[in-house]
Amino acid sequence: AxxxxxxxxxxxxxxxxxxxxxxxYSVSGNxxxxxxxxxxxxxxxxxxxxxxxxxxxxxxxxxxxxFNKSQTSFHLKKPSALVSDSALYFCAVRDFSGAGSYQLTxxxxxxxxxxx
Amino acid sequence: xxxxxxxxxxxxxETGTPVTLRCHQTENHRYxxxxxxDPGHGLRLIHYSYGVKxxxxxxxxxGYSVSRSKTEDFLLxxxxxTSSQTSVYFCAISDTGTSEWETQYFxxxxxxxxx
Numbered sequence: 001a002x003x004x005x006x007x008x009x010x011x012x013x014x015x016x017x018x019x020x021x022x023x024x025y026s027v028s029g030n031x032x033x034x035x036x037x038x039x040x041x042x043x044x045x046x047x048x049x050x051x052x053x054x055x056x057x058x059x060x061x062x063x064x065x066x067f068n069k070s071q072t073s074f075h076l077k078k079p080s081a082l083v084s085d086s087a088l089y090f091c092a093v094r095d096f097s098g099a100g101s102y103q104l105t106x107x108x109x110x111x112x113x114x115x116x
Numbered sequence: 117x118x119x120x121x122x123x124x125x126x127x128x129x130e131t132g133t134p135v136t137l138r139c140h141q142t143e144n145h146r147y148x149x150x151x152x153x154d155p156g157h158g159l160r161l162i163h164y165s166y167g168v169k170x171x172x173x174x175x176x177x178x179g180y181s182v183s184r185s186k187t188e189d190f191l192l193x194x195x196x197x198t199s200s201q202t203s204v205y206f207c208a209i210s211d212t213g214t215s216e217w218e219t220q221y222f223x224x225x226x227x228x229x230x231x
Binding site: 004032034036041042043044045046049051090092094103104106107108109 | 174
């Protein structure tokens with residue numbers, strides 16, 4: 001079975017400081033990893049994904065994430081946080097290993113608050 | 117929201133009544149999904165479809181059924197609504213044959229309250 005853990009329910013960061021939102025995963029095969037962002041009363045918006053290749057993935061709005069196979073992690077990062085980055089962030093994993101492999105498993109989400 | 121609409125956007129219903137939520141896409145994507153979002157649980161897959169009339173169960177399918185008679189429409193039915201089905205429901209789509217086929221795109225959501 002595949003699973004995702006987002007160990008922090010909330011992350012607070014000052015505007016202009018770097019931010020990190022943590023994600024660890026567990027799959028039996030090779031992982032496909034995703035980050036989504038949700039603004040209040042909106043659907044989820046795709047930020048970035050890791051499928052294969054370079055471990056550092058760049059995505060929308062200046063976000064990036066680093067895939068670390070040995071630590072089974074896929075942390076989301078941004079060099080300089082904006083107040084407008086305040087939202088709920090979800091990490092998701094898909095185990096590309098056959099039956100049921102279309103199923104994304106989501107973490108419980110991390111609320112990011114960027115303080116002016 | 118990637119050419120995905122959901123209807124209704126808000127609904128209040130009573131325990132024991134049937135409820136149908138609709139997801140409509142204009143992207144001609146093959147795969148469609150229904151998730152529910154609850155605090156402390158993230159998103160959980162209810163059912164998904166991999167083509168017209170082809171559906172399968174997800175993690176939390178009990179009490180729900182789905183139908184897909186056309187590529188563009190995916191219906192979620194709560195056969196007899198219960199208070200535990202109060203939630204926000206999201207539809208998502210994804211496609212095959214392109215570099216984006218692994219990515220799911222989400223609709224705006226339907227907020228359901230079962231009294």
